[in-house]
Amino acid sequence: MTKDIAAAASMRLPNAVPAGASAPLRTLPPILTVVVPTYNERQNLRELVNRLHVALDGVNWEMVFVDDDSPDGTSALAKSLSRRDSRIRCLRRVGRRGLSGACIEGILSSAAPYVAVIDGDLQHDETLLPKMLTELREDRCEIVVGSRFVEGGAADAGFNATRQVISKLGRRFAQAVLRTAVKDTMSGFFMLRREVVEDAAPQLCPEGFKILADILASSPETTRVKELGYEFRQRHAGVSKFDAKVALDFLGLIVSKLTRGVVPVSFVSFLLVGGVGVVLHLAALKVALLAGLTFFAAQTLATLVAMACNFVVNNLTTYRNARLRGWAWLRGLAMFCGICSLSALANIGVATWLFEHDQTWWAAGLAGIVMGATWNYAVSARLVWRK
Ligand SMILES: Nc1nc2c(ncn2[C@@H]2O[C@H](COP(=O)(O)OP(=O)(O)OP(=O)(O)O)[C@@H](O)[C@H]2O)c(=O)[nH]1
Ligand SMILES: [Mg+2]
Structure with missing residues (x-):
């Protein structure tokens, strides 16, 4: 029996089972939890489970599907598999979306010493799992990364040309x-090692x-990381969930980490959406002026157009997890326009006050913009999308 299995077995404390109760059927706790985040992966579930059985033969493992209430019924299938195999669990999250959040919750639901994360679409090579486990058990590192970009790794099969470019830029x-x-x-x-995530x-x-x-x-610099190469495969069935929002969130994550969490992840996509609003505002202004409106009327109209577009795009991207629909959409739009109007007042107020107190025009203007954007973000997140 290896050291860590012995440690896991010793967790079977005699007084963990109350006197008179029968002993648990499965006595050895798992040494490895495999976390599988899923969204609409029903067609891939059985094949993944079968492959894990083969790959992890001889290892005391369990798996946790963390499903964000997929409309295709992924969680129902996962739970039916779990009724036949106690190694399988499913955490169904309702009203939430997010790959990172799903992975964090899956990892934190485990009590095993080692935890793996693998996609549900069979793009990752599950036969690498035993080698990864050996690296950790022999204490050669704390994190093992399945890598497409070291010796033995390849990404070509799983990515089309556009995704390859995006992936390369993102990696660099x-x-x-x-x-x-x-x-x-x-x-x-x-x-x-599970403690890496428990600590971070x-x-x-x-x-x-x-x-x-x-x-x-988020981990200390002393954390030892090792990469093992594998060939990235094509998705088995179903469709990718990678979209523009994912790319924006990645930028947001970088900014958030650089500012030690002061700037929230969704702020970056909120600002970029604001950039789209500026372009639309100018376009609407030009059209309204060409149509013969006075500047005041044209500017008012353009402002409303920009606000509405901003709301629509934010509702679809930044806040897609809390997306408003029907009457809630209309009420949200009205509220968003009200909040933006107040933010314009705050923007002008701050900028004017600074300008009158001897600030250069651009510094005063910039301070006004920052003030307005921050107000918009904080208040609309809380009141419109209730985040
Ligand atoms: N729980 C949960 N899982 C998700 C979510 N988005 C994606 N996933 C799962 O995360 C894994 C990776 O998602 P994919 O869509 O395959 O993303 P990708 O592998 O980066 O992109 P492709 O290469 O195009 O497949 C899959 O198992 C998805 O089902 C989510 O919002 N919540
Ligand atoms: Mg995938």
Whole structure:
């Protein structure tokens, strides 16, 4: 019996079972928890479970599906598999979305010494899991990353040309900003000692898609990380959940980490959406002026158009998890326009006050913009999308 299995077995304290109660059927607690975040992966579940059985033969493992209430019934299938195999669990999260948050909750639900995260679409090579486990058990590192960019790794099969470019840019950016030597910072396939996440948990951002980058950024510099190469495969069935929002959240994560959490992840996408608002505002202004409106009327109309577009885009991207629909959408739109109008007053008030107190025009203007954007973000997040 290896050291860690012996440690796990010794957790079977005699007084854990009350006197008179029958002994638990499964006595050895798992040594490895495999966390699988899922959203609409029903078609892939059985195949993944079968493959894990083969790959982890001889290991005392369990798996946890963390499903964000997928409309395709992923959690119902996971729970039916779990009724037949006690190694399988399913955590169904209702009213929430987010890959990182799902991984964090799955990892924190485990009591095993080692935890792995693997996608539910079979893009990751599950046969690497025993090697990853050996690295940890022999104490060669605290985190093992399944890597597409070290010897033995390949990414070509799983990515189309556009995704390859996005992935490369993201990797370079993350490596530079997070100051890590890890080559595959964007990997969704890794195994670690559970304490790594237990310790880092208060600093982790549940929003976003790139939990490994966050764990690396939130762990002490002394944390030993090793990469093992594997060939990234094509998705088995179903569709990708990667979209523009995921890319924006990744930028947000970097900014949030650089500012030690002062700037929340969703602030970056909120600001970029604001940038779209500026372009639309100018376009609407031009059209209204060409149509013969006075400048006052044209500017008022353009402001309303920009506010409405801002609301619509934010509702679809920044706050897609709390997306408003029907009457709530209309009420949210009205509230958002009200909040933005007040923010304009705050912007003008602050900028004018600073300008009158001998600040240069651009510093006063910038302070007004920052004040207005912060007000917009904080108040609309709380009142409109109730975050
Ligand atoms: N619980 C949960 N899981 C998610 C969410 N978004 C994606 N996932 C799961 O996370 C894993 C990775 O998502 P994918 O859509 O495959 O993303 P990707 O692998 O980066 O992108 P592709 O290469 O295009 O497949 C899959 O198992 C998804 O089902 C989410 O919001 N919540
Ligand atoms: Mg995938």
